Amino acid sequence: MAENASQDTICALASGPPPAALCVIRLSGPQTIAIAESCLKEGCPDAGESRLSTMIATDGAIIDKCVTTFFANPKSYTGEDVVEFSVHGGAYIVQRVLERLTELGARLAEPGEFTRRAFESGKLDLTQAEAVADLIDAESAAQHHNAMAQLGGSLSGIYEGWHKKLAKTLASMEIYIDFPDEGDIGDEVTEPALEAIATLKTEFQKALDESDGAERVRDGFLVAIMGPPNAGKSSLLNAIAGRDAAIVTEIAGTTRDFVEVRKVIGPYLVLFSDTAGLRETDDIVEAEGIRRTRARGREADLRIWLSPLDETDFEGVETSDQDILVTSKIDLGQPQNVSRETFQLSVKTGEGLKELLGEIENRLVRLAKPQVSPGLTQLRHRRAIESALQHLNSAEMALRNGIGFELAAEDMRLSARSIESLTGHLDVEHVLDSIFSDFCIGK
Ligand SMILES: Nc1nc2c(ncn2[C@@H]2O[C@H](COP(=O)(O)OP(=O)(O)OP(=O)(O)O)[C@@H](O)[C@H]2O)c(=O)[nH]1
Ligand SMILES: [Mg+2]
Incomplete structure (x- = not known):
């Protein structure tokens, strides 16, 4: 952060990048009014007002027709004088507007600098500044x-x-x-x-x-799909993702490194991990994949254990109450050796998928421990x-x-x-x- 940073007038693209219908460029600091007066043919709008404006270059050429809003200090996001320019969202226009503002004395803002100024001027405290970032990142x-x-x-x-x-x-x-x-x-x-x-x-x-629940809600729940080779783990991940995220073949031991998919389930963001099938192996690469799978399983909030039609596959693994046991490929026949209750799933026909997702959501509700007080x-x-x-x-x-x-x-x-x-x-x-x-x- 530059010395006397708050003496500077800063500018930056505040919206998503071009191309877009509109892009918003923000200008904040002591020179805001002077800069707006210099680059807008109609001058700076009155406090709290928006106006259709013409942004002009030094030689008088029109850079863009935009809507300009002036927020006078302290009634602005940063607590300083702020002008927001809603310009046509083309890459050239955005670049020219930023160049024009810097020609007139503004400098490009550093990451988070507008919110930092809001904090420094007492508009937000640190938890609120963090919330601004979380709000922008929120997917669920x-x-x-x-x-x-x-x-x-x-x-x-x-x-x-x-x-x-x-x-x-x-x-x-x-x-x-x-x-x-x-x-x-x-x-x-x-x-x-x-x-x-x-x-x-x-x-x-x-x-x-x-605290754990609120942290998990913010960062996303980690759900690992585990089980023996060929159980249909990658197929399930792809069905959840709605796309071919992981490679599926009939060869046991296809997945080596785990593949991750972000997906919103109910109100929650979930990171699903497809993992390497668990089995004894002399293959160094596969063994490393299995080591990583076990580590992933330990850090996951929830594990989905898949076993195709033969529940004895669950015997060698340490499952906990948190885990969901699934008998996969039920389109191939009736499950054998069933002593424990399992979810019945066929990715091929889609049978049981909705129910499984519903159960995952139920488990997450419990893990998120929604409370009246914020976590x-x-x-x-x-x-x-x-x-x-x-x-x-x-x-x-x-x-x-x-x-x-x-x-x-x-x-x-x-x-x-x-x-x-x-x-x-x-x-x-x-x-x-x-x-x-x-x-x-x-x-
Ligand atoms: N009949 C049937 N076949 C399935 C089903 N799900 C997966 N398969 C097939 O089973 C084979 C293995 O599927 P994968 O999804 O690659 O299994 P995996 O558990 O990821 O296997 P590894 O990565 O080797 O551990 C593929 O040929 C799939 O097409 C299902 O519900 N029914
Ligand atoms: Mg796989």
């Missing part, structure tokens, strides 16, 4: 739902609530550190502090316990809360063992800092000041 209804909630401040609200509680408890402790003359620190200080710590610990732990969508959040929890444990121990009030306060401060890192509001002293001002210490 559940991803969209979580990102929308996060952009609306669902996580910010929780984190700020926790932070307030931490800061308040810390403030009540610091009074005794700053004013030791008040007498010995007694139960009337440690008891409420321990109570507050216990409540926070429960809330942090609950959020951590439920933690990212590893960064989990790590910060783990660290905050660890510091609370230390603070609790210090208070209980009477090791030192100062030590406990320091742990509380570190815990608060971990939570602050989530929203990006790192000014601890400021928060403490405001809370302290509510305290009656002039007694």
